[in-house]
Amino acid sequence: MSFDIGNPSIGLVFWTLIAFLLLLLLLRKFAWKPIxxxxxxxxxxxxxxxxxxxxxxxxxxxxxxxxxxxxxxxxAERDVILKEAKALKDQIVADAKNLAQAEGAKLIEQARKEIDDQKKRALADVKNQVSSLSLEIARKVLQKEFEDERKQEALVTDLLKDVKLN
Amino acid sequence: MDFRHFFDSKKISFIAIFAVLTTFSVAKATTYAAPDTAAATGYEAHADEEFEPTKVIMEHISDAHDWHLWGHTSIPLPVILYTDKGFEFFLSSAFHHGEHDHPGKHYTYRLVDKKKIKVVNAAGAVDEEASKNVWDFSITKNVASMFLSVIVLLLIFTSVARAYKRREGKAPKGLQSFLEPIILFVRDDIARPNIGHGYARFMPLLLTIFFFIWVNNLLGLIPIFPGAANVTGNIAVTFVLALIVLIVVNVNGNKYYWKHILMPDVPWWLYPIMIPVELVGVISKPFALMIRLFANITAGHIIILSLISLIFVFKSLAIAPVSLAFVLFMNVLELLVAALQAFIFTLLTALFIGMAVEEHH
Incomplete structure (x- = not known):
């Protein structure tokens, strides 16, 4: 028995070379390249x-x-717009309030003036009436008083006494 | 459960392994004596032979001129001889398993040791002088098995390539989805990291080497007809593969690669040592590839056959379960080794190519 180790047979070498190279070429063309x-x-x-x-x-x-x-x-824009609107609203409300206040104050002032005028006029009226009335009264009283002659003389005498001729 | 029989079997297997080792050494001694007697009688005696594991195992892992099926049945294979007088073609069945000489056109041939074809002279003795002129290009068992694996590979990968064309851009399916991860493994884990830029040029070679070795390893593990040949465990086959690697590496070597070998960065007076060392390195790298693949696959076959032989060495059926358990374990291991050796061969090829094409800046 001998073994192949030191003696590779030429036939097997030849066929292996052919088979392997053929396999390599065929597989390269038909398998490896497309794969x-x-x-x-x-x-x-x-x-x-x-x-x-x-x-x-x-x-x-x-x-x-x-x-x-x-x-x-x-x-953000919405917030800004809302804020602006709110400010505007506040502004408008405030303005309206101010205006109303001012208008009210003016009206009150006017009313007061009117009242004052009316009062003054009424007072003047009252004064006139009182003066004419008191003059009437005085005239009537004096008329009554001086119906009697003696009484007139007495008064004049009285008055003259007071005058004392300085 | 009773575990005692396990201990028994362990003891038995220990004895068995010891026995087989001693048998090997004894068988070896007889082996050396055998050729003389075989040559003298010219024929091998079949009947009542003492069982010789070494002979059986060596026969199984060696090449042969016929493809043994069972018993005395085997497929005859074509014998192609190139002699100094011309070609000879005939079927190996003409030798009747080495029992008959075959008178060819130019010489009369005899099958010696079931695998060597020698020329026989008129006196019926082997003519070694004339045998030197006979070149044996026969389609032996290994060649036939290799052709079979080539056909299998061509069928598989052309069909996968067709699947890629048919299902362009789609996810892989079936055989395609089984092989794609392996192809991608070769590309992404072997070629790309070791060769780097320009790896695509070497992809066909690396893929062919990987699948050729793997399929032949696997075919070798099948114990019956389509397999049973020890193709990748034959030094001639691994020699050719390593030779191709050697040629590819050195043809593609760039100026840095050659400068490293012929003008290494050492003082000039070291050149007489360095250059031969580097040149030996050029040869030794593929040489290691050749030996590694051959030795691993052959060793696997020898172990499995040795375990099977135990049954016949002990001449007992009781040893069969133990043997078979070990054989089963070894077969599973060999499945791993088959892929592993293909991987290592491809990886180292890529590494050597990478070293040869590496650019230095």
Whole structure:
């Protein structure tokens, strides 16, 4: 018995060389090339899909962010408008109040003046009436008093006494 | 449960392994004596032979001119001889398992040791002088098995390639989905990290080497007809693979690779030592590939056959379960080794190519 180790048979070497090189050529042409190309293409398409998905996600995030920004801005604007409206309302109310107050005060003032005038007029009237009345009364009293002659003389005498001729 | 029989079997297996080792050494001694007697009688005696594990195992792991099926039945294979007088074609059945000489066109041939074809002279003795002029290019068992694996590989991968064309851009399916991770493994874990940029050029070679070795390893594990040949455990086959690697590596070696070998960065007076060392390195790398694959696969076959032989060495059926348990274990291990050796061969090929094409800056 001998073993192949030190003595590789030439036939096997020859056929192995032929078989392997043939296999290499055939597989390279009909298997490895299409397979590697297909795998490469699929990997590329997957990568592209992932990239575009990532891009879409970023775009989505950007849009959401934008929306939020817009919403925030709108909300802020609304707040401002509301605040302004409130201020305007307050202003209007205050103005109206002031105006009303002023108008009221003016009316009151006018009324008071009117009242004063009326009062003055009434007082003057009353004074006139009182004076004419008292004059009438005095005239009547004097008339009555001086109906009697003696009494007139007495008075004159009395008055003359008081005069004392200084 | 009673575990005692396990201990018994362990003891038995220990004895068995010891026995088989001693048998090997004894058998070896007889082996050296055998050729003389075989040559003298010219024929091998079949009946009542003492069982010789070494002979049986060596026969199984060696190449043969017919493909043994069972008993005395075997498939005859074509014999192709190139002699100094021209080609000879005939079927190996003409030898009747080495029992008859075959008178060819140019010489009369005899099958010696079931695998060597020698020229016989008129006196009926082997003519070693004339045998030197006979080159044996026969389709032996290993060649046939290798052709079978080539056909299997072509069928598998052309169908997978068709699947890629048919299902363009879609997820892999069936055989395609089984093989794609392996192809991607070769690309992403073997070629890319070791070769780097420009790895794609070497992908066909690496993939072919990987699947060729793997399929042949697996076919070798099948104990019956379509398998049973020890293709990757034959030094001629691993020699050719290593030779191809050697050629590819050195053809693709760039100026840095050659500068490293012929003008290494050492003082000039070390060149007489360094250059031969580097040149030996060029040869020794593929040489290691050749020996590693051959030795691993052959060792696996020898172990399995030794375990089977135990049954016949002990001439007892009682040893069969133990043997079979070990054989089963070894077969599973060999399945791993089959893939592992294909992986290592491919990995080292990629590594050597990577070292040859590496750019230095």
């Amino acid at each position: 590697m190309e297909a795998i490469g293409e699929r990997e590329k398409s997957i990568e592209d899909a992932l990239t575009s998905a990532e891009k879409a996600k970023a775009e989505m995030a950007r849009l959401t962010n934008e929306n939020e920004q817009l919403l925030k801005a709108a909300r």
